[in-house]
Amino acid sequence: MRFGRLVTVVSVLAAVLAAVPGESGAWTVGTGLTAPCHERITGSAYTESVLDFAAPNLEVPAGDTWRLLSDYLLEQFPVDRDDVTDVQRFLLVSLMAGVRAPDTDGHSITNLENLRLLHSDPSAEGQYRHALRGRHDDYDAGNATAVEGTRQMILTLVGQGEDHLRPDEQIITIKVYLDFYGQVDLQVYAPMFYVGQAAHALQDTFSHTLRDWADDYRSIVHVLNYIDAIGTDMDETRDGLAHSNTMDNCNREDMAVLVDKAVLATTDLFIAVRERYAGRDPDAVLTVLDDWVTLRPGCTLANDFCDNSERLAVARIDQTEPYLSSVFGCNSAGAGGAGGVGRIAILLLLLLWVGVRARIRNR
Ligand SMILES: [Zn+2]
Structure with missing residues (x-):
C-alpha cells in the first residue's frame, strides 16, 4: 500500500497549510490529521489522561490506515512510541478523528464551499456543536439558551459514546478526508470518536464566547454568533456579537491564556469521561460542565460584559x-476598484471550481 507516501504528503501539507490563514469557524483545524488548534489542545490534554483510558476487551482492527495515522500523530506528542500500546494508538486516532469531525465531517477543509455549509448548519444543534448561538438565541436570554444547548450537546455526545461501549458496537467506520487521496474509510473506537466531538464543543466554548477574567475565565459572559453573522440580517443588539476569526487563532498571544484554560478543561473532561464510562462516577461530566460551561448573568454590552473590555477588544x-x-467587498469599496474586481474574480473562480467538481462527481 502507498500509505507511507500518504503520511509524507500529509506532513508536507501540514507545513504548507500552517502558513495559510484558517478559514474555519472554530479553533483553526489542520488538514488530514495534523496539528493546529483543536488538535494541539487535545494533544496536550491527551498525554495526561488518555494513556490510561480504560477500553476493556478492545481488539484493535486489522488494517493499515489507523496504524499509519497513529504513527504520524505520535510524532507530535512527547511520548516514547515504544511505550505506547496498540490499544492506546487506536484510541488516539479515534479521538483525533472525533475532534476534527465537527469542522470537516469527512470533507476537505481546503474546500471553502463545504466549510461554509458545515458551519452554517441552520439548526440550533448544528451551532451548539461549536458553542455558538442558534439562530433564535436572541438578546440576553439567548446567552443562557446557547450555553444550555452546548451543555446538552456535550452530554449527548458523551452519552452516545457510552452507548457504544458494548463489545459488538465499539468499532465503527467513518470517512476522513486526506488531501490528494480524497475520502478514506477509517475504523475508529466509537466511544472515543464521540468523546472527541464533545471535546471539540468544549474547546469552542473558549474561542466562541467571552469569558470572565474575574473568575479566571471559568464562566461565560457572552456567546458569539456565526449563523446570523454570515447572513445579511445581523443585528448585534438582538443576535449578539459576531463570531471573531481572531479568537479562533490559538497562536495569538492575546489568546494564550484561553488556550491554557481550554487544555485544563479538556483534561478535566477526559478524566470525567474515564470515570463515568468505568461506572465510578456517573455525574463526573456534569461536574466538568458546572466548572467550565456556566453563564454569569447580567453581562451586557452596556457594562462591557461585566468589565471584560480587554476580551471584548480582542x-x-x-x-x-x-x-x-465580504466576497464582493462592498464595505472596502473605498480602497479602490481593483480590490473589488479581484474579489469578484475569486468568486467566479470559486463558482467555476465548484461547477467542475460537481461535473466530475456526476460522471
Ligand atoms: Zn468548532
Missing part, C-alpha cells in the same frame, strides 16, 4: 462578516 478584531459582502 473579539472585535476581524469579526465574521456577511458571506456575500
Whole structure:
C-alpha cells in the first residue's frame, strides 16, 4: 500500500497549510490529521489522561490506515512510541478523528464551499456543536439558551459514546478526508470518536464566547454568533456579537491564556469521561460542565460584559462578516476598484471550481 507516501504528503501539507490563514469557524483545524488548534489542545490534554483510558476487551482492527495515522500523530506528542500500546494508538486516532469531525465531517477543509455549509448548519444543534448561538438565541436570554444547548450537546455526545461501549458496537467506520487521496474509510473506537466531538464543543466554548477574567475565565459572559453573522440580517443588539476569526487563532498571544484554560478543561473532561464510562462516577461530566460551561448573568454590552473590555477588544478584531459582502467587498469599496474586481474574480473562480467538481462527481 502507498500509505507511507500518504503520511509524507500529509506532513508536507501540514507545513504548507500552517502558513495559510484558517478559514474555519472554530479553533483553526489542520488538514488530514495534523496539528493546529483543536488538535494541539487535545494533544496536550491527551498525554495526561488518555494513556490510561480504560477500553476493556478492545481488539484493535486489522488494517493499515489507523496504524499509519497513529504513527504520524505520535510524532507530535512527547511520548516514547515504544511505550505506547496498540490499544492506546487506536484510541488516539479515534479521538483525533472525533475532534476534527465537527469542522470537516469527512470533507476537505481546503474546500471553502463545504466549510461554509458545515458551519452554517441552520439548526440550533448544528451551532451548539461549536458553542455558538442558534439562530433564535436572541438578546440576553439567548446567552443562557446557547450555553444550555452546548451543555446538552456535550452530554449527548458523551452519552452516545457510552452507548457504544458494548463489545459488538465499539468499532465503527467513518470517512476522513486526506488531501490528494480524497475520502478514506477509517475504523475508529466509537466511544472515543464521540468523546472527541464533545471535546471539540468544549474547546469552542473558549474561542466562541467571552469569558470572565474575574473568575479566571471559568464562566461565560457572552456567546458569539456565526449563523446570523454570515447572513445579511445581523443585528448585534438582538443576535449578539459576531463570531471573531481572531479568537479562533490559538497562536495569538492575546489568546494564550484561553488556550491554557481550554487544555485544563479538556483534561478535566477526559478524566470525567474515564470515570463515568468505568461506572465510578456517573455525574463526573456534569461536574466538568458546572466548572467550565456556566453563564454569569447580567453581562451586557452596556457594562462591557461585566468589565471584560480587554476580551471584548480582542473579539472585535476581524469579526465574521456577511458571506456575500465580504466576497464582493462592498464595505472596502473605498480602497479602490481593483480590490473589488479581484474579489469578484475569486468568486467566479470559486463558482467555476465548484461547477467542475460537481461535473466530475456526476460522471
Ligand atoms: Zn468548532
